Amino acid sequence: MTTKEALYKYVLRLGDDSLILGQRLSELCGHGPILEEDIATTNISLDLIGQATLFLEYAGSLSNEFKTNDELAFLRLEKDYLNVLLVEQPNGHFGDTIMRQFLFDAFRLPLLTKLQDSKDNTLSSIAEKALKETKYHLRHSSEWVVRLGDGTEESHHKIQESLNTLYRYSHELFFVDEADVLLQQEAIIPELDDIKSQWSQTIKDVLEMATLSLPTNNWKFEGGRMGRHSEHMGYLLAEMQYMQRTYPNMEW
């Protein structure tokens, strides 16, 4: 594997995480629990689609066939999407949506912070831009985890259940394969030890404020990073790819 091939894979993984989570959140537009949250969710979705646009544009330039970001976003087979399983999980209720977001944001923030120092200039500049938004995303999702956890009995129970279900998907955020190792050796991407300990600290602090507890079930779901997805993914893609599949080779 060359550095370029490894970088392609890595950038695609970041891009797909943003794309699929952005797509999931966009399903909620017009259906939020209150208007203010509708605006916030739509805004986060918009940020993520913006990040996906940049990551996939860069990935496209690294691919052997010089694909456009739209080709990558809309015309791959399911097994070629490399997002973590966490982001493709259904929106569920508001607590599920928030918990999925929180586990993700708590990882993205330290990752993007470190990626700013990447030896790869494009990657570091995308990270710098995305970091600004991600700080806000994490603040938003953490505040809601605390509010729901320490709100009513019902909300506490609900968000604890969301945590129990989704925590099993969070380990895949720290997935490492040969592509990552190669890029780490070349100081293009950071080692994950520090990021993992920051992530764990954020989770611990926020859960404590929220009066929630870490689940005892330590099972680790993974597969997305290698293109092996959950049943939810096919439906998400069928919807997202609808126009490009139905009307091939057209401009919009």
Add this chain to the structure above:
Amino acid sequence: MEKVDNKDLEKKFQEKIDQDIKIEPNDWMPDNYRDTLIRQISQHAHSEVVGMLPEGNWITRAPNLRRKAVLLAKVQDEAGHGLYLYSAVETLGADREDTIDDLHSGKAKYSSIFNYPTLTWADMGAIGWLVDGAAIMNQVPLCRCSYGPYARAMVRVCKEESFHQRQGFEVMTKLAAGTPEQKEMAQDALNRFWWPALMMFGPNDADSKHTEQSMKWKIKRHTNDELRQQFVNVTVPQAEMIGLTVPDKDIKWNDSKNGYDFGAINWDEFWQVVGGNGPCNQERVEARRKAKENGSWVVEAAAAFANKRMKKTA
């Protein structure tokens, strides 16, 4: 004695209006003026929020990343408009949640155009171009409305609406210049949205029960028919420019009125849709009702949490 005072106040109120002095929340105003504004502004707010649904219907299927981002931003703007307008309603002493409950119970109306379905991607173009275009015609004069908070909210809303109108027209332009399938999709969207867009200006002047009083109060500055004519005059040449045909065989330039003549509107359809028999009335209100119902535990949690924090800091 009180009656005499009211008459005096009413006279002064009308004098202010006649001199184009804005009415502010703490100023005296006749009950009818207040009620008319609460009704109009809350229904305007509901229209923004219900209006998110037909476009939200295509966000997940937008054809490329750029269109997806633009549509997300646009629908987010609509939610923002809803927020300004609910805030404007609250300056009149109404409660936002009460007005929303009126929407859910069917007591309050919203713009009937949103009861039509969005069936293809081209509908995103048609809505921006025609529906936001018609909304701008209605709303620009509202920037000079006699009630200050409404007028100021409308200044911001109109700026964003004109962006929306341009992006809608751009979507249509691109489709109309595209493949035969794309052009057909654009024409079909124009066919379906043209007449409902004309209906957005409301009944003919002779049948409009609120117009006369609203004009006297300068809540309204032009009649429904004047605005509709203006819309037709502006829009017909735009359709021609991009090679689409407005679905009205009676469209004809009329030199003597310096505008287009156009065919008769199907007012029976209009009243049926207003009355609840539009293709999507039930789905739209149900979606809003469900959003509130599914979110009630979240709102309760936020309130309980805020309460606990207040007690801790007290």
